[in-house]
Amino acid sequence: MRTRDRVLIAALAGVGIAAMLRLADWWFRADHVGQPVLFVLLSLAFWYSVSRIVLGWVNYAAVAKPDHRPARPGRTVAIFTTSTSGEPLAMFERTLAACRRVRYPHTTYLLDDTRDPRFRELAERHGAVVLELLDVPGAKAGKINRALATTTEEFVLVLDPDHIPFPEFLDRVMGHFDDERVGFVQVSQAYYNQSRSFTAAGAAEQTFAFYGPGQMGLYGHGASVAIGANCTFRRIALESIGGHGIGLAEDLVTAIRLHAAGWKSVYVPEVVSRGLVPEDLGSFYRQQLKWARGVYEVAFTELPHLTRKLRWRQRLSYLTIGTYYLFGVTTPLFLLIPYLFLWTGVQPTSMRFAEFLTVGAPVAVIGVVIYVLMQRWLCDRSSERGLHWRGLMLKVACWPIFLAGTALAVVRADLPYIPTAKEAVRGRFLRLAWPQLLLMFVYVATVARVIRVRAFGTSEGSLELSAEAVWGMIGFATLPVLSSLGATYGAWQARRIPSDAPWDHVDVSAIGGAPV
Amino acid sequence: MRRRQRIAAVLAFVVCGALAVMGLAALGSATEGPLSSALGWLGAATGAIEHRIRDRLAGPPRRESLRWLESYRTSADRLRAPDFVLLGAYDGGAPRTFDGVLELEAKIGAPMALIQVYTAWGDKADQQFPVGLLTAISGLGSIPVLTWEPWLSDFESARHPHLPLRDARDKHGMAAVARGDYDFYIDRWASEAARFEKPFFVRFGHEMNDPYRYSWGPQNNTKEEYIAAWRRVVDRFRAAGATNVLWVWSPHVAYEYWDLYYPGAAYVDWVATGVLNFGPIAQWSRWWTFAEIYGTKYPRLAAFKKPIMIAEFGSLAVGGDRAAWYDSALRSIPGEYPATRAILFFHTRDDQTVTYQKVDWTVVADSVVAPTIRNALASGGLICPRREGCR
Numbered sequence: 001m002r003t004r005d006r007v008l009i010a011a012l013a014g015v016g017i018a019a020m021l022r023l024a025d026w027w028f029r030a031d032h033v034g035q036p037v038l039f040v041l042l043s044l045a046f047w048y049s050v051s052r053i054v055l056g057w058v059n060y061a062a063v064a065k066p067d068h069r070p071a072r073p074g075r076t077v078a079i080f081t082t083s084t085s086g087e088p089l090a091m092f093e094r095t096l097a098a099c100r101r102v103r104y105p106h107t108t109y110l111l112d113d114t115r116d117p118r119f120r121e122l123a124e125r126h127g128a129v130v131l132e133l134l135d136v137p138g139a140k141a142g143k144i145n146r147a148l149a150t151t152t153e154e155f156v157l158v159l160d161p162d163h164i165p166f167p168e169f170l171d172r173v174m175g176h177f178d179d180e181r182v183g184f185v186q187v188s189q190a191y192y193n194q195s196r197s198f199t200a201a202g203a204a205e206q207t208f209a210f211y212g213p214g215q216m217g218l219y220g221h222g223a224s225v226a227i228g229a230n231c232t233f234r235r236i237a238l239e240s241i242g243g244h245g246i247g248l249a250e251d252l253v254t255a256i257r258l259h260a261a262g263w264k265s266v267y268v269p270e271v272v273s274r275g276l277v278p279e280d281l282g283s284f285y286r287q288q289l290k291w292a293r294g295v296y297e298v299a300f301t302e303l304p305h306l307t308r309k310l311r312w313r314q315r316l317s318y319l320t321i322g323t324y325y326l327f328g329v330t331t332p333l334f335l336l337i338p339y340l341f342l343w344t345g346v347q348p349t350s351m352r353f354a355e356f357l358t359v360g361a362p363v364a365v366i367g368v369v370i371y372v373l374m375q376r377w378l379c380d381r382s383s384e385r386g387l388h389w390r391g392l393m394l395k396v397a398c399w400p401i402f403l404a405g406t407a408l409a410v411v412r413a414d415l416p417y418i419p420t421a422k423e424a425v426r427g428r429f430l431r432l433a434w435p436q437l438l439l440m441f442v443y444v445a446t447v448a449r450v451i452r453v454r455a456f457g458t459s460e461g462s463l464e465l466s467a468e469a470v471w472g473m474i475g476f477a478t479l480p481v482l483s484s485l486g487a488t489y490g491a492w493q494a495r496r497i498p499s500d501a502p503w504d505h506v507d508v509s510a511i512g513g514a515p516v
Numbered sequence: 517m518r519r520r521q522r523i524a525a526v527l528a529f530v531v532c533g534a535l536a537v538m539g540l541a542a543l544g545s546a547t548e549g550p551l552s553s554a555l556g557w558l559g560a561a562t563g564a565i566e567h568r569i570r571d572r573l574a575g576p577p578r579r580e581s582l583r584w585l586e587s588y589r590t591s592a593d594r595l596r597a598p599d600f601v602l603l604g605a606y607d608g609g610a611p612r613t614f615d616g617v618l619e620l621e622a623k624i625g626a627p628m629a630l631i632q633v634y635t636a637w638g639d640k641a642d643q644q645f646p647v648g649l650l651t652a653i654s655g656l657g658s659i660p661v662l663t664w665e666p667w668l669s670d671f672e673s674a675r676h677p678h679l680p681l682r683d684a685r686d687k688h689g690m691a692a693v694a695r696g697d698y699d700f701y702i703d704r705w706a707s708e709a710a711r712f713e714k715p716f717f718v719r720f721g722h723e724m725n726d727p728y729r730y731s732w733g734p735q736n737n738t739k740e741e742y743i744a745a746w747r748r749v750v751d752r753f754r755a756a757g758a759t760n761v762l763w764v765w766s767p768h769v770a771y772e773y774w775d776l777y778y779p780g781a782a783y784v785d786w787v788a789t790g791v792l793n794f795g796p797i798a799q800w801s802r803w804w805t806f807a808e809i810y811g812t813k814y815p816r817l818a819a820f821k822k823p824i825m826i827a828e829f830g831s832l833a834v835g836g837d838r839a840a841w842y843d844s845a846l847r848s849i850p851g852e853y854p855a856t857r858a859i860l861f862f863h864t865r866d867d868q869t870v871t872y873q874k875v876d877w878t879v880v881a882d883s884v885v886a887p888t889i890r891n892a893l894a895s896g897g898l899i900c901p902r903r904e905g906c907r
Contacts, residue, residue: 464652467563
């Protein structure tokens, strides 16, 4: 990041924080307290949300991009990719063909538990070594650890089987291991199927900022994380923490343990592979539930005992990551408030709507400006920039999933590890969309009631004086409903699955190939 | 760079800098509320539109019962010299609801042409120009009466560094108003008042001669200072084009020398006073008749040759016959006090502004008083102008 950009971001964030202080000064006034319990809950939810914005800025302030270091020849590298029953053979055709085309000398291993001879035949045809690892506990990470025991390469690239690496993949990565303290190098993640459905587009949009300025900020803070796919590890680093972490958030757990053990990480914000993003809403929900449940392990299990070994910037970064899915707790509260008011008249606060908008607007505006400004650091700017409204719509619709993930984490209930579906799964519309449809129904019923009551049941003496509060609340209730249209459309699309698979259109020989 | 280029660059820099500073400064004074003000107007407009829609759906609005007032509601000049008595009320439900006013008028059988609200000076949201309240009052078909109380210490010191600290502000505060120290606030009100267009009354700094109650009283200010402040306020409103405002000067006539606070015929549209019978609830009080409170002062009030408003009208129930009080008061007004042009019921359930206990001025629940008032109003022809017919 150039000094000029850093000054600009810092100045904007400074203004934003000033606006936030003003908002706080205004928010916490005794005569703003309505129903006290609700006021406390709303304040917690609201200021948690505001704090996320600030944490985002803190992260952005550190954005850094490592200089490319040419890969030194002579290192031994293994590419691990896993196959499991039910995964489509045709996908491996592309992945393994692409692995072979990766230029830096390496050995590709297929960690296979399908008991399907066609996989072995396919792997051998593409020059990959098959490691048949049956009945290994710990799902993907368990197989990686088992494979580490039977291989000897100094470096291991863990590649998700849906990811098609570009020939220059390792050339862009391996140079960073010249620094002996670097434990792993993560690259960006990008997709080749994001245009195939609303869900895919939204799911992809949710990742753009993370793989751009998000991870670059984490890198600047010394805490760029492994993300399960496309991460290259130094073998002795993994061995120093007893192997790859296991669990729903195996990637994050591995990253925090490596950082705690003193290893550095490098984030290379380059697209050197493309993979799949969930195309149907059901698969997306399952993936989100897995993440929501898993990520809490960072906050509940890893951070408490590793925190002393981390630097404070790493602590802050991991705390930010580990509490991300509290979004699922705050959102229902925000959803509930307008309905509570419109049906019962109960209000958490006696703030005036117009005043809240006035005082809150600067924070929101600065937030959007910084978000847009930070898009200069997206990995693939031309295809990734924008307001990412589909991603936002899906995020808002996911609150029940996040809430479930939070609840499961609090009671320490386990979820089975299921790999995210590679192919679109047909979903029943009602089964996927009922939360959204319920919300819309409640909304329409509420608006209908308000109109009826205000046309025929409200005395004229109160009508105009209550208009601002009532219609303000309706506006407040309308935003999530608009947002739920997105997920409803996603559920509608999931009723039928496309006749072709996403990889049908991928020509491995034409992918990547940027000069090294 | 050659010398000429350097000088040109420096000049260009200075000019750009000056423009930027001036732009920011203009923005600075304009940002003092433009967004909240815009939202306030938006909220008021939403309420007004909704009210119109409701009228279509749910039958004739209250406005219909005040149709005869229409020509006054739109003409400040006609309101400066009305030829009949306007009835009105302040109800304790404001600013939440005007239902109390509606209930009162149903009980006493007379639509309230005027609705009074109270608002104080200051920085808070409810101390800004109450466009929502005024729009709601005019949506109901009435004319607003705004009692505007210059509590100078409600302005936050941090936001107004040019003002003295709060504790020191009240002493000769009216002189500061007259000097223009509060123009930042007055001007905003003035421009919004002009934008409101429809006529309304402003009763500014009422009971300015009471040495105990209000900070703008004689304990802090001389009468000259009060008069200068009044004129300043009126001048600022006029300069902003707010000729739709009717200025109501409202002394406390129980204290002597109240007429010395008169700001001058050119600055006052109406004169007003309160007529509240507290009865024997406090040491300083006893059961006063209407004639004792109002009649003794009426000639001097009438001498100003302005319409007279009884801005706070009412009697408590303890200590005498309340029905008889209202009856004789209302029956006496048309004949004995003909310059009286407005009577505003002071109608609140829990008033504790003067006394330490809450007192109840309402009449709606009183099955004797309410019909008495109704009859007295009807017999005096006070319900609405006879010639234009009443519903």
